[in-house]
Amino acid sequence: MVELRQAEGGLLRKGFAGDTFNTAYYMRAFLPAAWPVDYFTAVGTDTISDELLAFIESTGVGTGFVRRVPERTPGLYMIHLKDGERSFSYWRSVSAARLLADDPAALRMAIDASDVILFSGITLAILSPGAVETLLSEIRRGRAAGKMVAFDPNIRPRLWDDADTMRRTISAGAAAATIVMPSFEDEATHFGDASIDATIARYGSLGVENLVVKDGAEGITLRFGGETVFVPSVAARNVLDTTGAGDSFNGAFLAKYLVSGDHCLAAEFAARVAATVIGHHGALLPPAEFQALMRG
Ligand SMILES: Nc1ncnc2c1ncn2[C@@H]1O[C@H](COP(=O)(O)OP(=O)(O)OP(=O)(O)O)[C@@H](O)[C@H]1O
Ligand SMILES: O=C(O)C(=O)C[C@H](O)[C@H](O)CO
Structure with a gap:
């Protein structure tokens, strides 16, 4: 997406971002250079789509699987800040990314070429119900073939459209994954979880093997191999924009975890990032x- 944020003198600064791309960006930054990171999405054929792709390539994230859809453009969001906490306005109802799963062959090719797949509740939220099914069935195929799915x-x-569809679809997304990385505040608000243990139990009952529950400034609760571990957050020097x-936590965590196989080390590093x-x-x-950050 195009990202607009406040700059000096009431101006807006244009950038490019979006949750899954942000994660890919941090994975690219912290993985060994020989391990490719690719982004799968759809963009338009207009100037801003060209700029977006050029930006992605400039970060070292591959764009070889990105599909071009004529007559569509990237979505746009604006960041609003109140005491460092962010909220967003969106202009994305007809974004090209909403069509990312409309070519099942292209989707399958990208998944087959990958060892690790990451997607999010936002990915699912922007797709039509049919496209959600296509995406999840291809992801399940990937999981059955032994790929890591985050x-x-x-x-x-x-x-x-409505809260029930949101909860049902997010649960289906989690059930297709091998590692789920929720934010506790969101889970408590929208699933009614009374505690982090309740979040862990709910996703566990869906068959999720590994969980990383983020809880803002408090810390991270990890459930791996049936064991629960708590890793504290790192005190932030100042909170300008969350x-x-x-x-960034997800990208740094996955990069460190893939290299070291150690989920506690990965969470400590990701908290610092x-x-x-x-x-x-x-x-x-x-x-x-x-x-x-690499030097520690
Ligand atoms: N105030 C804070 N101080 C220190 N670390 C923080 C703070 N807020 C967030 N973090 C770090 O960021 C991680 C993610 O936090 P959180 O779950 O609140 O983010 P989020 O709301 O999902 O962010 P996003 O905007 O990406 O959706 C936490 O696990 C923690 O490591
Ligand atoms: O909210 C979205 O759809 C975005 O992807 C914009 C932000 O970059 C993202 O939410 C930050 O987590």
């Missing part, structure tokens, strides 16, 4: 900041 419910009620906190991201405006941390 899912962040990323609950955005305004993107859904946009992308969860996505997310605490840095919220000290900057927008979803994407400038590359200059990555070196310091």
Whole structure:
């Protein structure tokens, strides 16, 4: 999507972001260079779509699987800030990305070519019911073939027609995944979970093997191999804009976990990355900041 955020003098700064891309961006930053990261979506054939693709390529994320859809354009969102906490306005009702699963052969090719697949509740929210089914059945195929499937419910009620469809579809998304990475505040609000244990139990009952429950400044509760571990968050020096906190956490976590196989180490690293991201405006941390994070 196109991202608009406040700049000096009442101006708006244009960038590009969106939850799954944000995660791909951080995975690219923290994975070894030899491990390719690709983004699967649909864009238009207009100038802003060209700019968006050029931006994605400039970050090192591959665009070889991106489909071009004439007559459509990318979605757009604007960040609003209140004491560092973000909210969004959207212009995306006819975005090209809504058609990302409309070519099942292209979808299958991308999944077959990948070892790890990541999607989110926002991915599901923007698709037609038929396209949700296509996407989930291809993802289930991938999972059955032994691929890692990561899912962040990323609950955005305004993107859904009604709350029941939202809860049912997010649960189906989670059931197709091997690792689910929810934010507890969202789960409590929209699924009525009274505690993090309740979130873990609910996703566990859907057959989810691995869970990473994020809880803002508090910390992260991980459920791997039947064991629960708590990792505290890292104190943020200042909270300027929380946009992308969860996505940067996911990208950094998955990169570290894929390399080390250690979920606690991965959560500690990801907490450090997310605490840095919220000290900057927008979803994407400038590359200059990555070196310091790598050094620890
Ligand atoms: N105030 C904070 N101080 C320190 N770390 C934080 C803070 N808020 C978020 N984090 C870090 O970011 C991670 C994700 O937080 P949270 O679940 O609140 O994000 P989110 O609301 O899902 O973000 P997004 O905008 O990406 O959807 C947390 O697990 C934590 O590591
Ligand atoms: O809200 C969305 O649809 C976005 O993807 C915009 C933001 O980048 C994202 O929500 C941050 O998590």
